Amino acid sequence: MSNGSEFRTCPITGKKVFAATQNLVWINAVTAVVFILVGGIMALLVGLTRWPAVHLLSADLFYRFLTAHGLNMLVFWIVFFEIAGLYFGSSVLLNSRLAAPKVAWLAYLLMLVGAVLVDVMVFTGKATVMFSSYVPLQADPLYYLGIILFAVGALIGCAIFFGTLAIAKAEKTYEGSVPLVTFGLSAAAIIAVFTLACGAIIYIPTLLWSLGLITNLDPGVYRLIFWGFGHSSQQINVTAMVSVWYLLGALTVGAKPVNEKICRSAFLLYILFINLASEHHLLTDPTLSPYHKMANTSYFMYLAVLASMIHALAIPMCVEVAQRKKGYTKGLFEWLTKAPWGEPGFPALIFSLFIFGFIGGITGVVYGTEQLSIKTHNTWAMTGHFHGTVVGGTTLAFMGLTYYVIPLIFRREIIGKKIATLQPYIFAIGIILIALGMGGAGTLGSPRRHWDITFADAVIPFSFDPAVLFFTTIAAIGVIVAVVGGAMYVGVSVLSVFFGRKMAPNEAKML
Numbered sequence: 001m002s003n004g005s006e007f008r009t010c011p012i013t014g015k016k017v018f019a020a021t022q023n024l025v026w027i028n029a030v031t032a033v034v035f036i037l038v039g040g041i042m043a044l045l046v047g048l049t050r051w052p053a054v055h056l057l058s059a060d061l062f063y064r065f066l067t068a069h070g071l072n073m074l075v076f077w078i079v080f081f082e083i084a085g086l087y088f089g090s091s092v093l094l095n096s097r098l099a100a101p102k103v104a105w106l107a108y109l110l111m112l113v114g115a116v117l118v119d120v121m122v123f124t125g126k127a128t129v130m131f132s133s134y135v136p137l138q139a140d141p142l143y144y145l146g147i148i149l150f151a152v153g154a155l156i157g158c159a160i161f162f163g164t165l166a167i168a169k170a171e172k173t174y175e176g177s178v179p180l181v182t183f184g185l186s187a188a189a190i191i192a193v194f195t196l197a198c199g200a201i202i203y204i205p206t207l208l209w210s211l212g213l214i215t216n217l218d219p220g221v222y223r224l225i226f227w228g229f230g231h232s233s234q235q236i237n238v239t240a241m242v243s244v245w246y247l248l249g250a251l252t253v254g255a256k257p258v259n260e261k262i263c264r265s266a267f268l269l270y271i272l273f274i275n276l277a278s279e280h281h282l283l284t285d286p287t288l289s290p291y292h293k294m295a296n297t298s299y300f301m302y303l304a305v306l307a308s309m310i311h312a313l314a315i316p317m318c319v320e321v322a323q324r325k326k327g328y329t330k331g332l333f334e335w336l337t338k339a340p341w342g343e344p345g346f347p348a349l350i351f352s353l354f355i356f357g358f359i360g361g362i363t364g365v366v367y368g369t370e371q372l373s374i375k376t377h378n379t380w381a382m383t384g385h386f387h388g389t390v391v392g393g394t395t396l397a398f399m400g401l402t403y404y405v406i407p408l409i410f411r412r413e414i415i416g417k418k419i420a421t422l423q424p425y426i427f428a429i430g431i432i433l434i435a436l437g438m439g440g441a442g443t444l445g446s447p448r449r450h451w452d453i454t455f456a457d458a459v460i461p462f463s464f465d466p467a468v469l470f471f472t473t474i475a476a477i478g479v480i481v482a483v484v485g486g487a488m489y490v491g492v493s494v495l496s497v498f499f500g501r502k503m504a505p506n507e508a509k510m511l
């Protein structure tokens with residue numbers, strides 16, 4: 001471990017890369033990939049069980065593995081990667097040493113111990129409570145302890161990020177205002193503090209309740225505060241993803257935001273309004289009045305949607321401007337057709353934007369109205385929606401970025417560049433099929449989190465629309481394709497990180 005002051009100068013970007021930062025980005029990113037591997041294996045097993053033609057697992061294992069899938073993907077993969085991103089976005093992008101690297105290692109250990117504790121509890125069947133762990137479902141106290149340790153670790157990671165921003169400012173390591181990517185990541189980190197505070201407020205009493213020290217925990221209150229944590233964490237993902245979009249635009253075509261002020265104000269809209277969306281999870285609950293729900297989720301929340309729409313237009317625009325400057329000016333779309341489609345970062349950026357916007361975003365805005373929430377709540381349409389946002393959007397963007405982080409920060413040459421280039425295409429096709437299949441089946445009433453969608457063992461005879469089977473088959477094909485795409489990602493990144501050729505200190509090659 002270094003004392004935090006040694007650095008090298010990146011031959012491509014000219015930025016200082018501090019040894020301590022490099023190690024911490026490395027460990028957090030590699031750990032993230034281990035968790036996406038666990039979550040991906042669970043995805044395959046759960047997905048094949050939902051396919052009536054295979055119906056792989058027993059009901060007990062299905063729910064255990066579904067719980068594991070949700071947590072390993074949505075929490076462990078994403079948050080470890082985000083912490084790596086925060087250290088990169090503060091220390092590397094601002095040319096600054098990282099604040100308190102030893103404390104950052106402590107944060108890492110807390111997160112790791114927390115995640116392992118959670119997984120042990122889930123896999124041994126002591127915490128089959130799904131990702132949302134709704135009260136009165138009860139898990140082993142160690143499960144809640146694991147979540148709390150993980151959240152405290154992540155909170156310390158955010159503090160390191162803010163500390164690094166302060167050091168960079170005090171030591172004048174950059175000129176003018178912070179770069180847009182760092183600005184966006186700061187918005188993500190601010191939202192993270194609110195999110196993790198909600199997590200602490202709800203999981204501490206739940207831990208005490210599972211220990212028998214508190215006897216009554218109100219499910220309505222649990223759901224309200226849980227979603228302050230569970231939904232807001234999705235906003236961290238959105239904000240981090242948008243920051244990565246700007247980064248990918250810069251890395252692949254040298255795109256620069258055309259109007260930085262607008263992009264920055266859009267990030268501010270996220271901080272101010274996005275938490276309101278948390279209440280869309282309560283639209284079918286009797287706790288809040290219809291007036292309150294509608295005002296909140298059908299009016300105020302749109303100010304956050306506005307922010308996403310600004311980014312979704314600003315990014316293609318800055319890509320177009322950068323490409324036109326290079327001389328691709330023929331017709332309306334030469335800038336797009338002549339874009340670097342054969343380099344993984346570009347298709348990852350475009351598919352992430354497309355799937356997030358057109359599949360995840362539009363369904364989210366529609367299902368987030370009180371009327372349609374009643375129809376789609378707890379159906380597979382919901383799962384279709386959020387695989388569009390958090391998988392086709394965030395995960396795909398993070399995957400694309402990885403192929404640049406490995407040569408730039410870890411100084412290893414990518415093994416399997418062709419596979420890396422194909423990977424975003426395969427993964428995107430898989431996720432699109434999953435989202436359409438789940439969306440179609442869900443719209444016809446197929447429930448989410450259900451072990452047997454044919455209801456063969458139902459106590460009360462139940463008939464379902466046979467078209468559901470068509471959509472579940474589409475989803476199942478999507479599951480297989482996406483898992484192949486996911487395996488390509490894990491394979492390329494793990495092989496490259498551990499066995500890729502070590503690059504020479506002055507070697508200025510990205511891919």
Ligand code: HEM
Binds near residue numbers: 050066070479
């Ligand atoms: C190869 C990629 C993936 C496949 C094939 C896949 C497939 C599935 C399937 C089949 C379900 C079960 C839905 C149900 O029966 O209710 C599910 C649930 C879920 N997935 Fe994925 N998924 C993938 C990636 C991801 C990623 C990357 C994330 C998050 C970043 C994610 C987050 C979730 C969540 C939160 C649930 C709901 C868990 C719950 O209901 O408690 N998935 N996924």
Ligand SMILES: [Cu+2]
Binds near residue numbers: 230231234277280
């Ligand atoms: Cu939500």
